[in-house]
Amino acid sequence: MIEQLQAVNSMTNIISTRLTRRGFALGAIATTGLTAACGNGVGSSGASTIDARVDATLSQMRNLHPNTQTLVEKSTGMLVMPLVTEAGFIFGAGYGRGALRINGATVDYYSTVKANAGLQIGAQQYSHVLFFMTQDALSSFRRATGWTAGADIGYVIRDQGDTLATDTNTLTSPILAAIFGQAGLQVGATLEGSKYTRIIP
Numbered sequence: 027m028i029e030q031l032q033a034v035n036s037m038t039n040i041i042s043t044r045l046t047r048r049g050f051a052l053g054a055i056a057t058t059g060l061t062a063a064c065g066n067g068v069g070s071s072g073a074s075t076i077d078a079r080v081d082a083t084l085s086q087m088r089n090l091h092p093n094t095q096t097l098v099e100k101s102t103g104m105l106v107m108p109l110v111t112e113a114g115f116i117f118g119a120g121y122g123r124g125a126l127r128i129n130g131a132t133v134d135y136y137s138t139v140k141a142n143a144g145l146q147i148g149a150q151q152y153s154h155v156l157f158f159m160t161q162d163a164l165s166s167f168r169r170a171t172g173w174t175a176g177a178d179i180g181y182v183i184r185d186q187g188d189t190l191a192t193d194t195n196t197l198t199s200p201i202l203a204a205i206f207g208q209a210g211l212q213v214g215a216t217l218e219g220s221k222y223t224r225i226i227p
Contacts, residue, residue, distance in 0.1 A: 072227030073132075073135065073227045075227075076108070076123055076124065076125055076135055076227055077125060077132055079108035079109070079124075080106045080108055080124060080125045080127070080132070082108065083106055083107075083108040083109075083153050083155070083207075084098075084106060084155075086153070086206070086207060087153070087155060087204060087206060090206055090207075091183055091204065091206065094155075094182070094183070094204055097157045097159075097182065097202060097204075098157075100157075100159065101157040101158055101159055101202075102128070102158050102159065102160065102161050102163075102164045103126060103127065103128045103133075103158040103164040103167075104126070104127050104155055104156065104157055104158070105124060105125075105126050105127075105136060105155065105156040105158075105167070105222065106124045106125055106126075106127060106153075106155050107122045107123070107124035107136075107138055107153060107154050107155070107156075108122070108123075108124055108153055109122055109151060109152075109153060110122035110138060110140075110151065110152055110153070110154065111149070111150075111151050112140065112149060112150050112151075112215075113149035113150075119139070119140065119141050120138070120139070120140040120141075120220070121137070121138065121139055121140075122137070122138050123135065123136070123137050123138075123225065123227065124136055124138070126167075126168070128164075134168070134224050135224070135225050135226065135227050136222045136223060136224055136225060137222070137223050137225045138220050138221065138222050138223075139220070139221050139223070140217075140219055140220040140221070141219070150208060150209065150215060151207075151208070151209050152205055152206065152207055152208040152209070152215045153205070153206055153207040154203060154204060154205045154206070154215075154217060155203070155204045156175075156179075156201055156202070156203055156217075157182075157201065157202040157203070157204070158200070158201055159198075159199065159200055159201065159202060160200045162200070163200035163201050167201075167222075171223070171224075172221050172222070172223050173221070173222045173223075174219065174220065174221045174222075175203075175217040175218055175219065175220045175221075175222070176218060177218050178199070178201075179199070179201050179202070179203050179217060179218070180199030180201070180202045180203070181202070181203050181204075181205070182202050182203065182204050183203075183204040183205055183206050203217055205217070
């Protein structure tokens with residue numbers, strides 16, 4: 027009888043151990059999958075999606091404003107934001123993702139966040155491109171952990187029916203901006219106060 031009880035206890039311990047190991051293995055697999063899904067997106071389609079949208083945005087800009095090709099050729103780098111969405115009621119906020127391109131190739135990905143205070147009702151969407159016209163301007167942007175657009179940016183397109191600005195003062199600015207494809211109730215998009223941060227999509 028004692029031997030039978032010992033045999034039963036032994037089998038129970040073996041089954042328990044197997045279940046525990048199996049549970050641990052399944053838990054590890056689930057955790058790994060969850061971490062991969064919620065991690066930095068390596069292996070996901072996030073980067074390729076942004077690149078495809080950047081290509082489409084540059085194509086749209088060239089079609090709408092052919093003179094921007096001169097800026098593309100002269101700039102040391104371009105930050106392309108395919109779609110920024112802003113919405114607000116008294117307080118507004120905007121968000122978008124894009125890519126930094128140097129010599130036609132993507133080198134980094136960025137997000138932009140913008141918060142506005144003051145009376146504003148409505149929403150708008152638009153695309154924009156920042157042209158870095160000097161190496162110093164580009165290097166300063168890339169070194170910053172969070173770069174904020176100031177009032178010193180020169181606008182070549184504001185998408186208010188304006189044509190491309192070509193005056194000497196504008197084209198000698200170290201950073202030029204083109205805003206286009208605007209849609210929504212708000213009018214007169216500006217990049218001042220927008221903060222750009224490097225991301226891994």
